[in-house]
Amino acid sequence: MPHAKAYAAADARSPLALTRIARREPGARDVQLEILFTGVCHSDLHTVRDEWRAVMPTVYPAVPGHEILGRVVKTGADATKFKVGDLAAVGCLVDSDGTCPECTAGLEQFCANATFTYNAPDKHLGGVTYGGYSDTIVVDQRFALRVPAGLDLAGAAPLLCAGITTYSPMKHWGVTKGKKAGVVGLGGLGHMGVKFARALGAHVVVFTTSPNKKEDALRLGAHEVVLSKNADEMSKHAGSFDFILDAVSADHDVNAYLNLLRRDGNLTLVGAPEKPLSVSAFGLIMGRRSLSGSPIGGIAETQEMLDFCGKHKIVADVEVIAIQKINEAYERLLKSDVRYRFSIDMASLKSE
Numbered sequence: 259m260p261h262a263k264a265y266a267a268a269d270a271r272s273p274l275a276l277t278r279i280a281r282r283e284p285g286a287r288d289v290q291l292e293i294l295f296t297g298v299c300h301s302d303l304h305t306v307r308d309e310w311r312a313v314m315p316t317v318y319p320a321v322p323g324h325e326i327l328g329r330v331v332k333t334g335a336d337a338t339k340f341k342v343g344d345l346a347a348v349g350c351l352v353d354s355d356g357t358c359p360e361c362t363a364g365l366e367q368f369c370a371n372a373t374f375t376y377n378a379p380d381k382h383l384g385g386v387t388y389g390g391y392s393d394t395i396v397v398d399q400r401f402a403l404r405v406p407a408g409l410d411l412a413g414a415a416p417l418l419c420a421g422i423t424t425y426s427p428m429k430h431w432g433v434t435k436g437k438k439a440g441v442v443g444l445g446g447l448g449h450m451g452v453k454f455a456r457a458l459g460a461h462v463v464v465f466t467t468s469p470n471k472k473e474d475a476l477r478l479g480a481h482e483v484v485l486s487k488n489a490d491e492m493s494k495h496a497g498s499f500d501f502i503l504d505a506v507s508a509d510h511d512v513n514a515y516l517n518l519l520r521r522d523g524n525l526t527l528v529g530a531p532e533k534p535l536s537v538s539a540f541g542l543i544m545g546r547r548s549l550s551g552s553p554i555g556g557i558a559e560t561q562e563m564l565d566f567c568g569k570h571k572i573v574a575d576v577e578v579i580a581i582q583k584i585n586e587a588y589e590r591l592l593k594s595d596v597r598y599r600f601s602i603d604m605a606s607l608k609s610e
């Protein structure tokens with residue numbers, strides 16, 4: 259059994275540290291990647307600290323990372339989608355049954371038998387799946403995406419979660435020219451949401467709790483920026499939004515944003531805070547507004563998003579870090595201090 263280097267959390271309180279994990283030999287339809295960059299998603303932190311234990315408890319050791327960009331180093335006999343040496347990317351899914359109505363519709367994220375990239379039962383090796391904080395990964399080629407030429411690789415890695423998670427609901431809810439779209443929380447997901455809403459032609463407004471992100475929000479593509487703690491600034495937008503994407507990782511008041519939707523407007527939660535949110539019935543009833551959620555995206559749509567990024571030259575704004583800085587990076591995520599995604603240079607794992 260080949261072994262890989264990885265950074266893992268031994269329990270909910272320990273820092274991540276170097277370990278060795280098993281990876282399977284590539285099967286007939288598998289590809290093996292040498293991982294070049296892995297983005298750091300707030301979901302990694304929620305998982306490592308077992309903050310989602312009510313829904314998906316963490317099994318330790320936990321190796322997070324689902325924004326994976328790498329180079330193909332091995333292909334199975336029937337894996338013809340890639341050649342050795344090609345770039346390839348892996349997001350939040352590594353398997354699904356491929357036969358259910360969701361899979362047939364290209365919506366693998368809803369397949370009851372989907373396997374997440376980390377902390378999901380590993381049907382090949384037993385135990386749980388291990389993610390991209392590692393030097394290598396083996397996946398079914400169906401779940402390896404093509405990377406458009408010309409994109410910065412460190413910045414392209416976060417497209418595999420932050421990118422698709424914001425692109426998919428915007429396409430679903432018809433964010434386009436002539437629509438007013440809001441993005442709440444200018445973190446990893448939020449800043450991608452701004453880039454996509456702008457590229458799709460909408461009028462884009464960012465809501466942030468961080469006054470020092472105002473200039474960045476405009477540079478990233480927002481037409482307006484609202485400091486969400488300022489009630490006067492908020493009330494100016496009452497009843498005006500077609501769509502609002504909420505990408506906040508912690509407890510906050512969603513009712514303040516429901517009130518900003520116009521008739522039939524939609525607020526989609528992509529942020530997944532640990533604790534339940536409270537919702538005012540009247541915020542929804544008045545104006546026939548809707549509140550929904552959205553998980554990542556299907557494989558075909560993820561490829562569509564990557565191709566869209568290739569065409570529009572969209573990547574995440576990243577701060578490249580060595581894997582040895584991962585615990586510091588988590589502390590900075592908790593302080594909303596990331597501009598705007600950490601991307602781990604996996605070459606740093608070679609020296610360990």
Ligand code: NAP
Nearest residue numbers: 300301443444445446447466467468507508529530553554
């Ligand atoms: P992140 O980079 O840490 O960004 C979160 C942002 O939320 C912060 O930058 C901050 O923006 C805002 N925020 C943080 N604490 C806040 C508070 N107490 N009140 C109000 N705003 C606050 O996180 P991320 O990686 O973008 O992930 C965001 C959330 O989406 C996480 O919960 C993650 O697990 C979830 N997620 C969901 C999916 C999905 O499929 N639905 C996929 C990936 C991630 P400002 O400084 O601008 O206020």
Ligand code: ZN
Nearest residue numbers: 299301419420
């Ligand atoms: Zn993620």
